[in-house]
Amino acid sequence: MSIRIGIMGYGNLGRGVECAVRHNPDMELVAVFTRRDPKTVNILTEGAKILPADQAPAMKDEIDVMILCGGSATDLPVQTPALAEYFNVVDSFDTHARIPEHYKNVDEAAKKSGHIGIISVGWDPGMFSLNRMYAGAILTNGKDYTFWGKGVSQGHSDAIRRIKGVKDGKQYTIPVQEALDAVRRGENPELSTRQKHTRECFVVPEEGADLARIEQEIKTMPNYFDEYDTTVHFITEEELKRDHSGIPHGGFVIRSGKTGWNDENSHVIEYSLKLDSNPEFTSSVIVCYARAAFRMQKEGQTGCRTVFDVAPACLSALSGEELRKHML
């Protein structure tokens, strides 16, 4: 029996989930839900339905896990608890400051309806969080570092595009190699924001725009760029399309710490990702947690979970016996 999946929202992430379901033979995509006119949405999976978002509750007996692919700012805080009334749900909520509140809302809804909701799934939050946690538990006397990139930051790209005279743009976050190297050597450096990452922008200006003013506005933009060393390149629309249409990302979680009776020995734990497609990788993680949500509810569990609460074996299509035999 397949795990029957629904997708709420069909942007980059929704399409990524669709691809990930195809890579997991124990799952089947039943329907994609959208707030757009379903007639205007083309999906890839033969046989799956495209339905208006508000028809989701009517599909409650045909879908085991609903995967929420909306944004963290306004969609997920409302949708995840609301849909937990009808389905097991998984989302990639990533507004760190609001996680405790979101957890509480999903927990209440999921307990009431007898479902499992797993929130903040992906790679950060998600696999990076897990690695921070495992490494922190093992090396109690140590220090954590997270570096992001090289990759596209959607938030920073959006910020560039809001500047007057900018037609289009893309921003890459890049870890500083010297900082990475120092951390890997176990030196436990104190690093400022500027010492950890640089920012590189590729900007398509409107015709006749004041390039010097645009560059200045970018480099001094509070919160987004002012604390970083930023490089700005002006390019044509064709160059942007040709060289910068991908959504790569990645990063590094490193913890170095000491063991021994007098802390005489050093250790470095490093986890890194190099991703051609940020949304497709995020989706691949989410789909594993959809399997876990399905299994945990079948066992009689209910309520909200995060990656910290899910036993690793729950994610795998392999049985416990197979895992012990081939993976341990």
Added chain:
Amino acid sequence: MSIRIGIMGYGNLGRGVECAVRHNPDMELVAVFTRRDPKTVNILTEGAKILPADQAPAMKDEIDVMILCGGSATDLPVQTPALAEYFNVVDSFDTHARIPEHYKNVDEAAKKSGHIGIISVGWDPGMFSLNRMYAGAILTNGKDYTFWGKGVSQGHSDAIRRIKGVKDGKQYTIPVQEALDAVRRGENPELSTRQKHTRECFVVPEEGADLARIEQEIKTMPNYFDEYDTTVHFITEEELKRDHSGIPHGGFVIRSGKTGWNDENSHVIEYSLKLDSNPEFTSSVIVCYARAAFRMQKEGQTGCRTVFDVAPACLSALSGEELRKHML
């Protein structure tokens, strides 16, 4: 209330566990058990007892988790199930082929007595297994690579020391940089044993020994060296002591895989360890799983577990709320 720890066997690993307990304020070392004459054993922890191994059962009400620090060949297959009758137990059993059998024996004993037994804990098996499993679940269409080193292999060092004319010796396992680089580039290479690792030996010969014969015997030793490119250095006893008395190790678990509707995007997940002390790092992992064993039994669970079955949050001294707030 502290988690009360017992250590069975006081070699490098037992001493490492003692140091790790010191780094975890929610734990306390109650006793070390040894098959040697307790009067000849010196431990570091003030107030902890040193007792004969056969007196362990009598301490069943004073110890929450017994950590087994014996060898996988003959100690653990007997000790872990036997002590699961009296305690929650954690071991680092690493004979891969015998894991299913060991799991079954510990499971039966632990279920009967109402305890939790967690087996095969450390870094490989252990953290490396976890990373193979997580990465394999996420990138279903991909390929796994494990590299070990640079580090000391006790088994290979022992093999050298059994050769006639060898007084002492140490063997390092070293990953081949070109192989690592090809894997990291996502090339999914097919790699022979020889292409993945080299072996470097530091040998102290007895006076007048035939060095050419020793070198030849090492390089052609079946199973241990014959499938590798091996370098042999002859050094003095003083040099061995000065330059090679540590027990460093480490390695890399890398999975590269494809996502997208037509597998058009590549991803690389890498986990690596660089360890000054193999036994102290292994011990630091074991101690986290001792915390988990204690908690899982308190929740009413019984039986055998591996790292695959333990929810990450169980390992951490932080509460679920703290983890969500600071680590997610």
